[in-house]
Amino acid sequence: MPGTPRRRGGKPSEGQPVIDRAFALLGAFDSDHRAQSLGELARRSGIPRSSALRLARSLVQVGALERLDDGRFVVGLRLLETASLAPRGHGLRAVAMPYMEDLFHVTRQHVLLAVRDGGEALLVERLSALDAGPVRYRVGGRLPLTSTGVGLVLLAFAPTAVQDEVVAAYEPAQGPDEVRTPDDLRRVLAEVRRGDHVFGRQGRPWPVSTVAAPVRGGGEVVAALSVVAPTTGFADAGYGPAVRATARAISRRLEEEGRRAGA
């Protein structure tokens, strides 16, 4: 969990470091490490083995972790239950999903919904057909802001301070071929704001193109929606208008829900 303040080794006053350590343990799980032995957990979280065992047992007790028959630990189902209440995750998703279904129905391509979390994007939903080309993105996973359609949209509408930081740290290898310098990136972001969408193309991992558009709630950009599809035939397929219209439909529903909640 980048950007999370850690106070490892701090004095265990008032119990906060226990929570820090518990979430450091949970943070040791990622898509390449879904099931881990105690030793792996201790090593990857930087928590001493005996302490990690106590923490892991407590987390099993509350259902945040589950233990497999072979003794390894996995993230527990009950964490999903609580996490599903995150307004910026499943709350947004619940509103957007039927519209994303329709977009998927029309395009049969990858349909992505992402939100910004600090200097990265987090994938809230992805719809993909069985025969769609491979993409590396998984729900709950992170995407770079500078090399994905949804990322560029989220960055273009992020607070100036976030934009400045990401632009200053920009390295060409991260982004599309035609965005070589921080100034190029600034120009792209201005274009995204002007056109209210972005079109992007990449050669890796296969010739793929994307159109992404902002989703607004409460007057602010709260998410980005995109279609990712093979570059061949992309322009003729009319994905751009479909994505932009759907993003606006989701925004309209979010504004309605916001007014209802505020009333």
Place this chain on the structure above:
Amino acid sequence: MPGTPRRRGGKPSEGQPVIDRAFALLGAFDSDHRAQSLGELARRSGIPRSSALRLARSLVQVGALERLDDGRFVVGLRLLETASLAPRGHGLRAVAMPYMEDLFHVTRQHVLLAVRDGGEALLVERLSALDAGPVRYRVGGRLPLTSTGVGLVLLAFAPTAVQDEVVAAYEPAQGPDEVRTPDDLRRVLAEVRRGDHVFGRQGRPWPVSTVAAPVRGGGEVVAALSVVAPTTGFADAGYGPAVRATARAISRRLEEEGRRAGA
């Protein structure tokens, strides 16, 4: 989080009670209480206000909670990131989703995927069209085992001890009209095992029918898949074979993935 051992008020030795209390605080959120003031959080979790504030601040620091501009707390996006790694949640979902898409594409009705957690079912995924009838189920939410199609399938293939407990506690008001007694319920469960699927009908909240079938992985029933649709026209639409075929397709893929992971 029913069934979770709680040690509220226990001696704060070795830090475990801090984790208990932290998850009690997280457990105070539900679909009707997605944003809560400190006072609400303290009241609903049973944790003293000053202690709840310290815990909530710690949880904000690690990203498990976020604080709104009005001071209320909501579940944080980073919890979704960790929760998405739960093999029984998003792991299963990742395999099942393309098949569920296809089933949804064919039926345009509610498509549900649920797993069992103790004596309840937990909804892992739901696909619904914009114009589909209302259902009360939300992703990450809990469903009763005795009054839903997915629940009856999960119960029918649950360990005997779980079945005995649920059957013993069964009250007719919980289930379909024709299941009046624990013995009726046992008979239904035997039928589900024999037929490898269940058909159910309910008058509330609207005349709705469902077909549910088991999803298997590693030789065991790991989830249940269903279509929920208006009772009118249900039988003629052929949802039954569609659900059963799709559940088998997901099972086949899960077994393949299991063999690959075990190799």
